[in-house]
Amino acid sequence: MTSKVRAVFGMPKRLNRSFTVSLMLFALLAVFGSFMVLPLIYAVNNAFKPLDELFIFPPRFWVNNPTTENFADLINLMGNSWVPLSRYIANTLLITILGTAGHILLASAAAYPLAKYRFPGSKVLFTIVILSLMFSPHVTAIPNYMVMSWLGWINSHASIIVPSLAFSLGLFLMKQFMEQIPDALLEAAKIDGANEYRIFWSIVMPNVKPAWLTLMILQFPALWGTDGGSFIYSENLKTLHYALSQIVQGGIARAGVGAAVALLLMIVPITLFIISQSSVMQTMATSGMKE
């Protein structure tokens, strides 16, 4: 009997497992799982609700007569705005692609020596990186603004892209992952006459592809969701997220469009995660911090 239920739940047979406790734990998982997923399902449903269903009392969770009207309205609205939608999309893509690709490249280049060699300063630098994991960017927000204004980068995309290139969590994960590359592989390349840059580029980098995806999944949503923060003021430099959040703030009249926006904003990072899930897990398995 219990083995049948086990098969249904997809539970492999394990030693030392009381079946009752298993069921209780899975019930717990189900309860909290629904707490996690219901708001997201609700966001999907809302995006397809016609206006009368959005304002029905008592409010309903599921959509009855799904419609794509909200998306049509969104396109319409954005088409009539002062700055064309394509401009916001181009800005967001520029920031996201340059920021993510640059981060992967720079973090990998910095992680390789730290993972594989000991040299003067390597320990100190890595300790600083670890320490910097321990505070939030808010601590540096004000001096950051001052640095940015000295550089003359206020109101430019550089103010968002450049700082995001050196995100310390990315360096940390990349270093942990690179430690697993066998030294013999690097030695062999050295004997064949490759220099450090060549080893990094044609041996180390192809071997850490799963970690690239992990850095991407960490960096992408942050940049995708940026609204330009306190650095970008010009309307034509603003991002898609900024433009969409302006619509959401439109209140009741824009409720339908707002729901469509919510769906659009969340769907991109989630899809990306689904695609890269197994690689991300592989990297995270090495993410431990040694004492």
Place this chain on the structure above:
Amino acid sequence: MHTRPAGRWSLLKRDLYLSRHYYVLMAPFMLIFFMFTVIPVGISLGLSFFHFNMLELPRFIGWQNYSRLFLGDDVFLIALKNTLLFAVITGPVSYIACFLFAWIINELSPKIRAVMTLIFYAPSISGNVFFIWLIIFSGDSYGYMNGFLMRLGVTLEPIQWLVDERYVLAIVIIVQLWLSLGTSFLAFIAGLQTIDRSLVEAGTVDGIKNRWQELWYITLPSMRPQLMFGAVMQITASFAVAEISIALAGFPSVNYAAHTVVTHLMDFGTIRFEMGYASAIATVLFALMLGTNVLTQKMLRKIGE
């Protein structure tokens, strides 16, 4: 030609020369990292002893910012109280939740495991989707919580969830918990999968009887490095609550009910331009995070002993 024993300096010089390629590889990252993280932290520490408003030259005032902070600023004390409340509730709860759910999910078959991982991780990467909670806790009867409670007959009229001091902090905590199963959750799931099965079998031979003993004597000690990493991520996140508070409760929130150290920092830094004072707030926050991290790491070393 004279010879002399290689001194420390010439050894170091040789080491530096031999490692020159490593420095070149690290240079771009480190340059940006120092410019936008390390140096700003240093500036912030320094500025906290000055009066500085971006217009006049900084004027040294010693510990005055700190004494004003703790003795003369009632709102800061509210912010500090809220932040500690956040840290004490969301920190441990989300940390334990991350581990507990990862641990249960680990028992499932690979396909279901992937789906469950997505369900628990999705909120933390879905960006600013937390504004759906604004609709759920909307103050009129179209808000889902109000509609639901009114239909059940629990309340007769809509509750102003986000403008009522009594509820707003609790709601921000709930939404923060919803969002908090992020990087450390993934690290735990992945860490659990790498645990050596033969260790568990050996444990069974040595008399481990149930899953709780297996958890304490085998699983947790094998995962200590991931647990450390997770602790750092969760503590930092729980002290830095601000965006959620601003998005849900407004800025400032009603009677500062959901005010946190970070929103206080934003208030003085970006609205009042009292940079020295804001830097002192940032320094206090930094000290809090660092202190808690050191304490937690000490506690984690005791696991499975």
